[in-house]
Amino acid sequence: MTISHEQRMQKKKAVIDGKIDAAQQERGVLVINTGNGKGKSSAAFGVVARALGHGLKVGVVQFVKGRSDTGEEAFFRQQPNVAWHVGGEGFTWETQDKERDAKAAQAAWDVACQHLANPEISLVVLDEMTYAFKYGWLDLDAVIAKLLSRPAMQHVIVTGRAAPQALRDAADTVSDIGMEKHAFQAGVKAMPGLEW
Amino acid sequence: MTISHEQRMQKKKAVIDGKIDAAQQERGVLVINTGNGKGKSSAAFGVVARALGHGLKVGVVQFVKGRSDTGEEAFFRQQPNVAWHVGGEGFTWETQDKERDAKAAQAAWDVACQHLANPEISLVVLDEMTYAFKYGWLDLDAVIAKLLSRPAMQHVIVTGRAAPQALRDAADTVSDIGMEKHAFQAGVKAMPGLEW
Numbered sequence: 001m002t003i004s005h006e007q008r009m010q011k012k013k014a015v016i017d018g019k020i021d022a023a024q025q026e027r028g029v030l031v032i033n034t035g036n037g038k039g040k041s042s043a044a045f046g047v048v049a050r051a052l053g054h055g056l057k058v059g060v061v062q063f064v065k066g067r068s069d070t071g072e073e074a075f076f077r078q079q080p081n082v083a084w085h086v087g088g089e090g091f092t093w094e095t096q097d098k099e100r101d102a103k104a105a106q107a108a109w110d111v112a113c114q115h116l117a118n119p120e121i122s123l124v125v126l127d128e129m130t131y132a133f134k135y136g137w138l139d140l141d142a143v144i145a146k147l148l149s150r151p152a153m154q155h156v157i158v159t160g161r162a163a164p165q166a167l168r169d170a171a172d173t174v175s176d177i178g179m180e181k182h183a184f185q186a187g188v189k190a191m192p193g194l195e196w
Numbered sequence: 197m198t199i200s201h202e203q204r205m206q207k208k209k210a211v212i213d214g215k216i217d218a219a220q221q222e223r224g225v226l227v228i229n230t231g232n233g234k235g236k237s238s239a240a241f242g243v244v245a246r247a248l249g250h251g252l253k254v255g256v257v258q259f260v261k262g263r264s265d266t267g268e269e270a271f272f273r274q275q276p277n278v279a280w281h282v283g284g285e286g287f288t289w290e291t292q293d294k295e296r297d298a299k300a301a302q303a304a305w306d307v308a309c310q311h312l313a314n315p316e317i318s319l320v321v322l323d324e325m326t327y328a329f330k331y332g333w334l335d336l337d338a339v340i341a342k343l344l345s346r347p348a349m350q351h352v353i354v355t356g357r358a359a360p361q362a363l364r365d366a367a368d369t370v371s372d373i374g375m376e377k378h379a380f381q382a383g384v385k386a387m388p389g390l391e392w
Contacts, residue, residue, distance in 0.1 A: 022383065023384055023385050023386070024385055025382075025383045025384045025385060026384075026385050027384060029387060029390055031234070031390070038227070038369055039229055039235060039236075039239035039242075042238075042240075042243050042246065043235035043242055045242030045245050046235075046237065046238030046239055046240065046243075046244075046245070046268065047242075048242075048245070049242070049244070049268055049271045050271065050389055050392065051267060051390070052267065052271045053266065053267030053268055053269065053389075054267040054270070054389040056389045070249065071249030071250040072242065072245055072246045073249065074249035074250070075246065076245065122389055123389060123390070155390045171377070172377070172379035172382060172384060173377060174375075175233035175373050175376065176233065176376050177231075177235065177371050177372070177373050177374070178231070178371065178373075179372075180370035180372050181369060182368075182369050183369045184219050186368060187218065187219050187220065187221045188219055188221045188222075188223060189220055189221060191222065191223075191224075192250050193246055193247035193318055194246070194247070194319070194351045
């Protein structure tokens with residue numbers, strides 16, 4: 001006997017519905033977007049738009065200043081419910097000054113801590129924060145302790161390559177974005193509106 | 197002799213600068229966000245915000261209608277430079293009607309084709325389009341031919357699980373988003389402003 005399309009779909013629906021029914025806890029979620037592929041930061045910015053659509057308030061802290069003319073910054077700075085902070089003085093191999101980079105990361109973290117203490121901020125994005133651990137700018141244990149003591153309903157998204165294991169362990173959701181290929185490899189320039 | 201932090205950073209900067217100098221082609225890019233992890237659609241929506249920040253026009257076509265009250269839809273429908281179309285009548289195991297699903301996918305593709313013929317639209321997002329191939333709603337070869345004949349400067353982002361190999365081959369950038377873990381598994385409900 002063959003199973004019809006309808007029967008197969010009914011079975012699938014039952015499985016999915018069961019899983020959805022089982023997940024009923026409502027609370028803030030700690031998300032990490034890591035890996036070498038494209039989309040870690042933009043996935044966080046997409047969630048910013050999503051949160052704004054629900055009338056929520058959002059704090060974004062960028063730990064690495066790549067360029068000062070990004071589309072995301074221009075766009076979200078216009079939104080009344082977004083607080084946007086750019087830390088850092090350029091990427092670390094641009095400044096070649098470890099002390100200055102560490103200081104900028106600490107200043108960005110201070111802004112983050114204000115958001116992480118404010119239950120009116122429903123979503124906090126800590127963009128490219130993982131580099132702060134790689135280069136020793138911030139203390140990982142102290143950061144994790146602060147993240148875990150945030151307001152109960154607040155969501156946090158941390159982005160950046162090579163998220164440390166302890167941070168992954170502390171998180172609820174971890175996406176590892178792999179790069180299968182990138183236009184860069186075919187000689188295409190970073191395009192405005194797509195890459196920045 | 198040990199290499200100083202500054203020397204190491206200078207070397208790193210030289211390598212990166214060299215790669216950036218080599219990539220000088222300016223053109224539209226075809227991006228695929230696939231894999232089982234979270235962030236495929238939200239990464240596309242983040243790029244929508246980025247494009248809007250550069251004053252560009254965007255067309256979004258959603259091939260699977262999950263729910264009608266998403267934050268992203270509410271938010272981006274308010275933006276004058278965004279055309280937002282939701283195809284589909286719910287997920288396929290909700291409707292359990294293959295004919296109707298195929299028809300809805302075709303209608304969504306018709307809207308997509310209008311965008312893909314319009315050079316004034318700088319970014320086209322084809323959200324969750326890969327399911328249309330999985331369920332046989334759309335012809336893969338015809339879709340790829342249309343994607344490759346789009347305006348030269350137009351970017352396209354296709355999202356969804358299990359992107360077919362021929363589509364990956366046609367793309368410039370492919371990100372494969374792996375799920376390391378998900379809050380769902382710990383019993384957390386899909387939260388508004390984060391998941392939808």
